[in-house]
Amino acid sequence: xxxxxxxxxxxxxxxxxxxxxxxxxxxxxxxxxxxxxxxxxxxxxxxxxxxxxxxxxxxxxxxxxxxxxxxxxxxxxxxxxxxxxxxxxxxxxxxxxxxxxxxxxxxxxxxxxxxxxxxxxxxxxxxxxxxxxxxxxxxxxxxxxxxxxxxxxxxxxxxxxxxxxxxxxxxxxxxxxxxxxxxxxxxxxxxxxxxxxxxxxxxxxxxxxxxxxxxxxxxxxxxxxxxxxxxxxxxxxxxxxxxxxxxxxxxxxxxxxxxxxxxxxxxxxxxxxxxxxxxxxxxxxxxxxxxxxxxxxxxxxxxxxxxxxxxxxxxxxxxxxxxxxxxxxxxxxxxxxxxxxxxxxxxxxxxxxxxxxxxxxxxxxxxxxxxxxxxxxxxxxxxxxxxxxxxxxxxxxxxxxxxxxxxxxxxxxxxxxx
Amino acid sequence: xxxxxxxxxxxxxxxxxxxxxxxxxxxxxxxxxxxxxxxxxxxxxxxxxxxxxxxxxxxxxxxxxxxxxxxxxxxxxxxxxxxxxxxxxxxxxxxxxxxxxxxxxxxxxxxxxxxxxxxxxxxxxxxxxxxxxxxxxxxxxxxxxxxxxxxxxxxxxxxxxxxxxxxxxxxxxxxxxxxxxxxxxxxxxxxxxxxxxxxxxxxxxxxxxxxxxxxxxxxxxxxxxxxxxxxxxxxxxxxxxxxxxxxxxxxxxxxxxxxxxxxxxxxxxxxxxxxxxxxxxxxxxxxxxxxxxxxxxxxxxxxxxxxxxxxxxxxxxxxxxxxxxxxxxxxxxxxxxxxxxxxxxxxxxxxxxxxxxxxxxxxxxxxxxxxxxxxxxxxxxxxxxxxxxxxxxxxxxxxxxxxxxxxxxxxxxxxxxx
Ligand SMILES: NC(=O)c1ccc[n+]([C@@H]2O[C@H](COP(=O)([O-])OP(=O)(O)OC[C@H]3O[C@@H](n4cnc5c(N)ncnc54)[C@H](OP(=O)(O)O)[C@@H]3O)[C@@H](O)[C@H]2O)c1
Ligand SMILES: NC(=O)c1ccc[n+]([C@@H]2O[C@H](COP(=O)([O-])OP(=O)(O)OC[C@H]3O[C@@H](n4cnc5c(N)ncnc54)[C@H](OP(=O)(O)O)[C@@H]3O)[C@@H](O)[C@H]2O)c1
Numbered sequence: 001x002x003x004x005x006x007x008x009x010x011x012x013x014x015x016x017x018x019x020x021x022x023x024x025x026x027x028x029x030x031x032x033x034x035x036x037x038x039x040x041x042x043x044x045x046x047x048x049x050x051x052x053x054x055x056x057x058x059x060x061x062x063x064x065x066x067x068x069x070x071x072x073x074x075x076x077x078x079x080x081x082x083x084x085x086x087x088x089x090x091x092x093x094x095x096x097x098x099x100x101x102x103x104x105x106x107x108x109x110x111x112x113x114x115x116x117x118x119x120x121x122x123x124x125x126x127x128x129x130x131x132x133x134x135x136x137x138x139x140x141x142x143x144x145x146x147x148x149x150x151x152x153x154x155x156x157x158x159x160x161x162x163x164x165x166x167x168x169x170x171x172x173x174x175x176x177x178x179x180x181x182x183x184x185x186x187x188x189x190x191x192x193x194x195x196x197x198x199x200x201x202x203x204x205x206x207x208x209x210x211x212x213x214x215x216x217x218x219x220x221x222x223x224x225x226x227x228x229x230x231x232x233x234x235x236x237x238x239x240x241x242x243x244x245x246x247x248x249x250x251x252x253x254x255x256x257x258x259x260x261x262x263x264x265x266x267x268x269x270x271x272x273x274x275x276x277x278x279x280x281x282x283x284x285x286x287x288x289x290x291x292x293x294x295x296x297x298x299x300x301x302x303x304x305x306x307x308x309x310x311x312x313x314x315x316x317x318x319x320x321x322x323x324x325x326x327x328x329x330x331x332x333x334x335x336x337x338x339x340x341x342x343x344x345x346x347x348x349x350x351x352x353x354x355x356x357x358x359x360x361x362x363x364x365x366x367x368x369x370x371x372x373x374x375x376x377x378x379x380x381x382x383x384x385x386x387x388x389x390x391x392x393x394x395x396x397x398x399x400x401x402x403x404x405x406x407x408x409x410x411x412x413x414x415x416x417x418x
Numbered sequence: 419x420x421x422x423x424x425x426x427x428x429x430x431x432x433x434x435x436x437x438x439x440x441x442x443x444x445x446x447x448x449x450x451x452x453x454x455x456x457x458x459x460x461x462x463x464x465x466x467x468x469x470x471x472x473x474x475x476x477x478x479x480x481x482x483x484x485x486x487x488x489x490x491x492x493x494x495x496x497x498x499x500x501x502x503x504x505x506x507x508x509x510x511x512x513x514x515x516x517x518x519x520x521x522x523x524x525x526x527x528x529x530x531x532x533x534x535x536x537x538x539x540x541x542x543x544x545x546x547x548x549x550x551x552x553x554x555x556x557x558x559x560x561x562x563x564x565x566x567x568x569x570x571x572x573x574x575x576x577x578x579x580x581x582x583x584x585x586x587x588x589x590x591x592x593x594x595x596x597x598x599x600x601x602x603x604x605x606x607x608x609x610x611x612x613x614x615x616x617x618x619x620x621x622x623x624x625x626x627x628x629x630x631x632x633x634x635x636x637x638x639x640x641x642x643x644x645x646x647x648x649x650x651x652x653x654x655x656x657x658x659x660x661x662x663x664x665x666x667x668x669x670x671x672x673x674x675x676x677x678x679x680x681x682x683x684x685x686x687x688x689x690x691x692x693x694x695x696x697x698x699x700x701x702x703x704x705x706x707x708x709x710x711x712x713x714x715x716x717x718x719x720x721x722x723x724x725x726x727x728x729x730x731x732x733x734x735x736x737x738x739x740x741x742x743x744x745x746x747x748x749x750x751x752x753x754x755x756x757x758x759x760x761x762x763x764x765x766x767x768x769x770x771x772x773x774x775x776x777x778x779x780x781x782x783x784x785x786x787x788x789x790x791x792x793x794x795x796x797x798x799x800x801x802x803x804x805x806x807x808x809x810x811x812x813x814x815x816x817x818x819x820x821x822x823x824x825x826x827x828x829x830x831x832x833x834x835x836x
Binding site for chain 2: 027129266
């Protein structure tokens, strides 16, 4: 039996997730942990709880030596960074759900945690209740992983479930906003930033390397048009926004992009606000995890699992770091895409194709399919190209397979230019 | 960083899983573990490897003080029990994939491991490559679990995928045998014993209690008839064999039985030899895990994960045992089933119904749906009733929901007898 200790928590944030954690912790009898102080932003907001010290002064937590755990659940990534790094420096364990903050400061925060010999856990920041970080870290540590593919953003998956059923993007977005699945400024979600921050963390735990968010292309679903949806429907595809990374030899490639998925693909039936992750490994084959990616309780329960793990001195070990001295992230590869244009062929010609498979042009709309260099696609920033929409084409998929046909991690000079 | 040590392995069995482990371990660079001696049954069988000591004498491993890990991968549950208990008594860690052996001696082996302060791990014995035991043990330890439902047997799932497509049971079984998905004596699989042994382990890690295999009803798919499949198809259901357990108040109930699942159910698309597990919890909501449940590499990779965990002194803690002093397993509940009979109403009347919902009788076949007492159903041993087939009816399922309509853990006297 390992040594157990008492956890005294300083909680930052009492919103959707923080409020959920407060309840979940109160109703969970199996954990010896107590919230001592809660730091919020707005002193005057009405709250129902009275038994805790509420403060707006972060140092009421940071400078309290009795508090050995900081749980950071605020919605401000910059303040979160300051709080988390200060907490680690003071030798407090940190549990956070803030993917943006973690993705942007990953190596620095890992270093700080190691130096101060404390744990720094962030399971809740990727796919809410799905224990994907822990599984990548613990369970797949000795099996050569080849790819990780996830629906990591419930907002866009909800919107796409609606557009797959015939709504326009604008209609689906309003509906998502009405139901509270999308924020009033949905940019982070619909342009794929949220999915990208999560991908940075997935890549770290799957492949051992740290990628800067800027190095990963993120294209969202803002510019999807009825004609694109028609094309997909005719082929029997649904559109899904994937956070995808795969390892080819010494290279890791990764992206957030819309994918066309056929009915045989496991993601096909993952609808609405659900999240899903497929982990592909040399020996264990493919594993699929599905669950709620957000929401008060599901996210709080992931936070609680991290807190529980602290009782046993759990910390991420990033074991794969050791075996990746020569491993590099690259955007230098080709892949097969569909490109739709509401400005006819002029639009299509903005992106050069190495190979062209099909082309369709009418007065209203044009599309083509073919192979492109991913680095050129990344350079174009498709979120800003209102008249264009691209999606990655499916491979002929067998069982769980979900890989796009990617030819290699380096520019392949033998390909015939399109 | 935790203390690392060298693992010296004595391996029992070099068949499908043992042979897979040998390869997987050789190709995995991240683990500091070495197989020293391999014990097999048949000295004269041709083998390709030469670099290891092959023996038929189990004491060549058990009495070797240098060997600190026994990996047990033989196909004989009685011999496996002797080997594993002897190994634990000698202070060796044990990793096994033998669900029958573990389920039949669970408490005794846990006690032995605790007494001798060694680890006793068996992830590979439940759903092969899906890390379900580890997740129940580690990740869901603080969240009140309400149910676990799995497709835990690839053989029956393969057969059902075929019968769902129109083959008869006999045709589907032959096909499975030809393809190596079913053994020549398929009783363990098709009558639900294999699924039941796995359920014993799932219940232990989900709910903290040890149930004797005999206390769990297991009905398989041997007696499914074209008329039953027609009924299911007309309603839009597929038939799946579930290992299911749920907690209602202080009671745990569990069974292996055929279920009708509607299209909205996540198990609906889990086909062929795949396994799946849904874990439902108070806060984290529902989680679905899908992966390969058997096969040389997938199973070996689960064994390897257990071996890797030994490097960090990992052991199951069975934390939920502490909170279940008053929790009992029961078969005393009612639930809604479909009952089909190839001997008309006489067959139907063999089981008394508390409530009857529908009844159909023709010269050829009869069926009825309604509510029955599960204890009476268990007493009948449906595997032996050639003329009868039952399946549990789906609840109106929302999202991931997969629970049958079970009214309570105690006999409910208010129900009107059928
Ligand atoms: N919502 C989800 O489903 C979900 C899922 C996964 C991850 N996350 C992540 O969890 C975190 C919290 O999200 P949320 O949805 O719970 O946000 P939220 O509902 O908007 O709540 C934010 C909370 O943070 C507090 N706060 C903001 N700035 C602060 C500061 N500088 N110091 C102290 N407190 C501050 C706010 O205080 P006031 O109450 O005084 O305004 C509020 O209580 C974010 O990083 C988010 O990305 C959320
Ligand atoms: N196959 C799967 O996909 C799978 C999946 C999950 C769990 N499992 C479990 O893993 C275990 C092994 O299954 P398997 O499919 O690998 O079996 P298998 O292919 O039939 O191989 C059995 C091995 O055990 C050896 N053996 C049998 N009795 C022995 C004894 N008394 N002493 C020493 N060695 C003995 C055999 O020796 P010889 O080579 O000399 O005959 C053979 O090498 C079983 O418990 C099974 O339930 C299997």
